[in-house]
Amino acid sequence: MHRDDSIRRQIDRLGQLLATEDGAQVLAHMQKLALRTRRVPAPVEAGTSHPRERGPGARLGVWLPDGETPGRWARDPHVKNDWRRWADVPAIAPKANRPRVLLLGESTARGYLYDPVVTPARLLERELARDDSRSPQVVDLARIGMPLSELPDLVSGLERLEPDAVVLFAGNNWANADYTVADLDRLAGVLSEGGYPAVHRAFWELVLRPRVQAFLGHFARTVGRLGIPGVVIVPEFNLRSWRPEPSVLAPILAQGRNRAWRQAHRAARAAAHRGDWHAGLEQAMAMRELDEGTSAMAPWLAGEACVALGWHEEARSWFEAARDDTCGLFLAHTPRCPGPVQEMMRETGARLGLRVVDLPALFRRAAPEGIPGRELFLDYCHLTLEGHGLAARAAAEEVLAAWDRPILARRPLTVELDPADEARAHVLAAIHNAHYGQARETLDHHCRTALKLAPSAGGELAAFLDFEARRAPAWMCGSYARFCEAPAVERYLAATVPRMVDKLADFSLRAAMAEALDDGGLPGAREGEAVLEDEHGTGPVDLLAYRWRCTTFRERTGYARSPEKAYVQSFDDRARHFLVRRVPEDLRLRITCRVPGGDVTEPVRVLVNGHLAGEVAALGRWLTADLKVPASAVRSGVNHVDVLWPDSTPPWRTEIERAVSRLDRGEAPDVLAVAGELHQLRALPGGGADG
């Protein structure tokens, strides 16, 4: 202990000097330096092996060795919360007298949206099957959301299952990296020097490449030590039919370029709307020049223009850029395997003696115009039956070649599936696509495909329209229980997730479902609307609640990995909110808003169903206003309340400095340029007192 008063006085003085944001950064840097130079054990880097749970009784995934039957594994009841993430395998039987192939991977390897009715493991087993009792057995060890950091442990334990080959179908989750303190430190320097474009470029070399190479090396060494073949399937992305989430626009750009970027974005959208594809391409390229490859929106718009112009090779390149440009910016994004990772898997895999199934090349050959889309994908990365069939056949060929066994006479590639199960996959795909910001046309496609495959899907669409409309969480609704009778639906239920209580603004999805039902002459649409109006059509409404403003999961949780805020940020120049009324009525809208970087001349405009309800001065500080909305502007059913933000220049220097500070402190930065912020938006009936 330090009894000396002079020490205490000195510490007091130091504390005062360091009690600022700069002081916190200084202290954080001193700590990090000390930790690095004193060789205090640092957090384990992802992609390396973790020496834990290695004993003979240790768990592998969610399975434990069965104490009574040697070689048998059963699910551990102590981790029941985790069961749903892993393959639907209650027990792994003893190996017996058959070659055993292990399938590791992520949700694509689970057969997401088909699982457990169809799984890649079963398809692979079918492709490997022989006409005798020695047909290989495929053990399904796939796990949804499997992060790169947990794969090494699983690989280290595979020996205990006595495999004869291992197939790895992973890589879509690797770009959603968990950053170490050292990563953040390095990237802080990069951000400070070159902004987000530099961070995006540095991400591959500084963060992702070492991890992927470390893991692939570990995998190759493990299968090499066991003397068995290892097959790596390189994942592909839905290049043609996946659009970036509409709200994920551009990060903060240096020199205040976000303002020009927004203007070009508006011009590009307008050009696309009127079918002027040359102009659209020009504006998209202008956007990309401004953002230096840090927004998926610019290349995606360019790709769409090129498709319309018939320039398919160029379109493919643009769509690949759209796939990759979101990565490495501290933004949460849908799973994907970006080009640099695909290349690492091909190159490193081949160099280390692994067998590589190149899905990008395979799908290029299989897809119309060489750009894989919805014929091979249900969403961003999860495959259709056709996609799974191609992947399973290619993987089986590699396994058989490695075993030096002949490729047997081929069965048809088509996977036999009950039309009701296939229809259900499309119902689920419609929901999933909606929650990741896909266009109405995509939702229509899945809803109508489902009904075309099996009219019984109409019951599922109607059930969705019912439980989605209710205040109760989905799992509490009778209609949801009926929906969940199908195992493929029940599989993904997780009520501990708050979204099960707080629903999303599924109005585009509801409209797609309702129209598909009506067009098919099936019931459910009107009933669903009646429930919606009954549950929500009266009284005051907090329009900042998730279900009135968030059409996607990311709009709810935030795109950046920084902590959630107590207010709402808009990244686009329009923030749409939904309001349900049973009958038209006078309303008062109470709004509290501000525009970062304000004050600007143009006001914030609030529209109700396209009619101007009022304007609020666009200030850099919060301002509260009450806007009266006459009943004539309100309609029965779903109303749109749009907040239109004026163009402003974000305080980019401050924002980038703030982001660097956050990284220095080990926190994720806010990344996207903010158009406007809302602390309050309430609809109060009658224009009267607050409710």
Added chain:
Amino acid sequence: MNVVGISAYYHDAACAVLRDGRLVASAQEERFSRRKHDPSLPRSAFRYCLAEAGLDITDIDCIAYYESPTLKLTRQLWAGLPDFPPTAPEALFRLDASRPEREIRELLGYEGRIESVDHHEAHAASAFFCSGFDEAALFTADGVGEWATTSYGRAGAEGLDLFEEVRFPHSLGLLYSAVTAFLGFAVNSDEYKVMGLAPYGRPRYVDQVWQLVEDHPGGQYRLAERYFDFIRGTRMFSEALCELFGSPPREPDSEITPFAEDVAHSLQIVLEEMMLRKVRWLHDQVPLADLCLAGGVALNCVANGQVRRRGPFRRVFVQPAAGDAGGSVGAAALVHRRLSGVVHRPEALVHVHLGPSYDPAEVRALLAAGTVATLEFSNKDDLCHHVAQRLAEGEVVGWFHGRMEFGPRALGARSILADPRRPEMRDRINALVKRREAFRPFAPSVLEEEADRHFDLDVRSPFMLETCQVRSPLELPAVTHIDGSARVQTVSAGDSPRFHRLLRAFADLTGCPVLLNTSFNLRGEPIVCTPVDAVLCFIRSDIDCLVLEDTVLERAAIPPSWIEWFRDTQPGPSTPDREMVYTFL
């Protein structure tokens, strides 16, 4: 004037709102985030409090923060010496005095004035401004705030003055926490379990515990630092403590041994004796009739009872949220007084129903969405009679009514209730509902007007912050601790009308005006906040029936699908973001 109080970044983050000096809403962040003891800046509690108070962010005159970040930083830097700054991996990024203001700006979006008050001032104010006393002596004790760990003061119309303090690392709270850790329980969470364990033991280690803490003149005391390791180490105690007790530390979740019971008992004796000595000294300095207690140590209701019965003060008020959560209330009260210059006579806090409530119609609509059969009651007496009947028949009831309690105790708004006369009830609830250690006692709630017939208690005890002896003509085995004591809540018709009505109905039916009352949550889970939280807890437990406002839900009526989905699953906060991708609804 509208002042928002915030406590955060250690444990039990909370928010409180004072409108013109009157406490209108407060809540802990854990109730919304479902992360027990959530320390993060209370974003959800903040939004709730503003909405409840009818305010928007532009209406706030000031946000009051419950400790001085600069002083806290100096203590952290000092504690790390001779390293400068402290470099243990767990200390990384924790030396950040700018964080409270920065995050209040960035995460809450607040642009106005921010004031901070000293941690123990916030504790003291949280007690005094809720006490109803015109003037009082102040005693606060916790683990540590900035530097102070124990404070002494007085408060009155002139304000609040803390005139003496004991400084870190000497701390009654840390003494108790270190032994809590040695006994295999969680620090800043499970100290009350040690208190509950104490009556099972004998005072075999009192001498050893006195070697840990040395009394000094006046308000001072000193810990024998060689037995502790909380300053720079990763655990609370040193090997010397193990040698002193002649035993290695208990493994968490292992069997409770007589040794652990004896150590707990001895620790409790020393704590009570130290508190009594210091309170007596305080009375010498502040010879008033009334005493206010706050700080985490004031959640030790056994010691509180000793202070009131054996101490020199005539009346004792303990802040119901005596831990850090209550600091939000104290900070707001102090800053309101500082800014407004208005001296309010402290209003007595008569209840802590300061959290969210849910309309009975909303509850009905919620349950009507499913296929679950319910009983509806439009008449409150009928409802209470029905529930009383079922309690009398031995059923365990989940009881959800009105605004959620602020602070750690369930006081009839989010409670699990049962018949205290049944000997098997304690084990049943411990094993099947709460899934917690069998030694922990349950508390009784009693009609205020009949309390003294059953308990040796001569004052109201609406917040369950004091223990006393059971002297009931009835056998109350399920709420009587092994030493014959109970942690009593007295329930009045004015403060908790429906809960009082239920107790009355039970008394009319059985002659027993007492119910077993424990918090409505599972082990490791915060107390339920919303009706959905309550339904999930109901499914995961073995509670016989759930009363959600005017609606009764039977266990037998739970749809099989709910049981299939949630039975044997763990309550907890949201799934990590990556996992959420794959829940499509």
